[in-house]
Amino acid sequence: MNKKEGIFGYIFISPWIIGLLVFTIGPIIFSFILVFSSWNLIGPLKFVGFENIYSIFNSTFFWSALRNTAFFTLYVPISVILSLIVAVLMNRIPGSSVFRLIYFLPSVTPAVANAAVWIWLLQPSYGVVDNALKNWFNIQGPGWFSDPNLYIPTLMMISIWGSIGYNSILFTAGLRSIDKSIYEAAYLDGSNAISTFFRITVPLISPTIFFVTVTSVIWSFQVFDLAYMTNNGVTSYYNITLVQYIYQLGFQYFHIGEASALAWILTGIIFLITLFELQAEKKLVFYQ
Structure with missing residues (x-):
C-alpha cells in the first residue's frame, strides 16, 4: 500500500x-x-x-441504592433458570417458532412501553391483576409499587418476564449446536433424561449460560428506565437504584461532580463483579 x-x-x-x-x-x-x-x-x-467521593460514601441514599440494586440483581439466576427451561421445551416441541416469537416480543418492545403496561396491570384500583385477585379469590391486592417490601420484587418479576424471550433464544442456539451423537451415546450407556441434562446439556451450553449471566448482571446494575417509570421519578430509600441516584444528583440537584464520582464507583463495582465471574469461568465453564 x-x-x-x-x-x-x-x-x-x-x-x-x-x-x-x-x-x-x-x-x-x-x-x-x-x-x-x-x-x-x-x-x-x-x-x-x-x-465528592467522601460525600457519596457518607450518603445514606447511596447505601440504600446499592442495597436495592444488589437485591434487584437476584432476578438474574431465576431468569437464567426459567429461560433455560423454556429453551429446552421449545427445542423439543415441533413447530415452536411461533412460541419463540411470542416469548421474544417483550425483548424487542421498548422498556418504557413494557413498564407502562405493567403499571396498568398492577394498579391497585383498576389493574387487571388486582381485580382478578379480588373477584376470583376475594383477596385485596397489595401495593405493588408503593409497598417498600414489594417494590424491588415487583421489578424483579417484570425483568424476569422481559428477559426470558431473549435469553431463551440464546439458549436455543446453544442447544442446537450440540452434536446429537453425544446424546445417542449417552442413551446407549443407560443415561436417563435428567442425568443427560445435568451431565451433558448443561456443561456443553455452559459458555452460553456464562454469557447470559454476565450480561444480565451488568444490565441489572444499570437499571434505570424501569425504576424511573414505576416510581415516577420520586425516589425514597426503598425504591432508588444506583443509576437513578446518578441521574438525581446530576440532572435534578446539578451536583455533577458527585454524579460523576458515583458513575465511576458503579463502574468499579461492575468491573469487580465481572472480574469475579471471569475467575469463576475457569472452573464452571466447559469449552468443547
Whole structure:
C-alpha cells in the first residue's frame, strides 16, 4: 500500500475516529476530571479533591441504592433458570417458532412501553391483576409499587418476564449446536433424561449460560428506565437504584461532580463483579 492509499484510508475512517474521540473517549476523560471537581453545569470548575467521593460514601441514599440494586440483581439466576427451561421445551416441541416469537416480543418492545403496561396491570384500583385477585379469590391486592417490601420484587418479576424471550433464544442456539451423537451415546450407556441434562446439556451450553449471566448482571446494575417509570421519578430509600441516584444528583440537584464520582464507583463495582465471574469461568465453564 502506497502513501496515497494510506491517506485515503485515514480519510475514510476519520468520521468514526472523530466520533469516538468526541462522543466516547472525550466524555470519559472529562467525567474522570469531574470526579475531583465541583460543577453545576453553568459556573467554572472548582477542584475539590476527594470531597465528592467522601460525600457519596457518607450518603445514606447511596447505601440504600446499592442495597436495592444488589437485591434487584437476584432476578438474574431465576431468569437464567426459567429461560433455560423454556429453551429446552421449545427445542423439543415441533413447530415452536411461533412460541419463540411470542416469548421474544417483550425483548424487542421498548422498556418504557413494557413498564407502562405493567403499571396498568398492577394498579391497585383498576389493574387487571388486582381485580382478578379480588373477584376470583376475594383477596385485596397489595401495593405493588408503593409497598417498600414489594417494590424491588415487583421489578424483579417484570425483568424476569422481559428477559426470558431473549435469553431463551440464546439458549436455543446453544442447544442446537450440540452434536446429537453425544446424546445417542449417552442413551446407549443407560443415561436417563435428567442425568443427560445435568451431565451433558448443561456443561456443553455452559459458555452460553456464562454469557447470559454476565450480561444480565451488568444490565441489572444499570437499571434505570424501569425504576424511573414505576416510581415516577420520586425516589425514597426503598425504591432508588444506583443509576437513578446518578441521574438525581446530576440532572435534578446539578451536583455533577458527585454524579460523576458515583458513575465511576458503579463502574468499579461492575468491573469487580465481572472480574469475579471471569475467575469463576475457569472452573464452571466447559469449552468443547
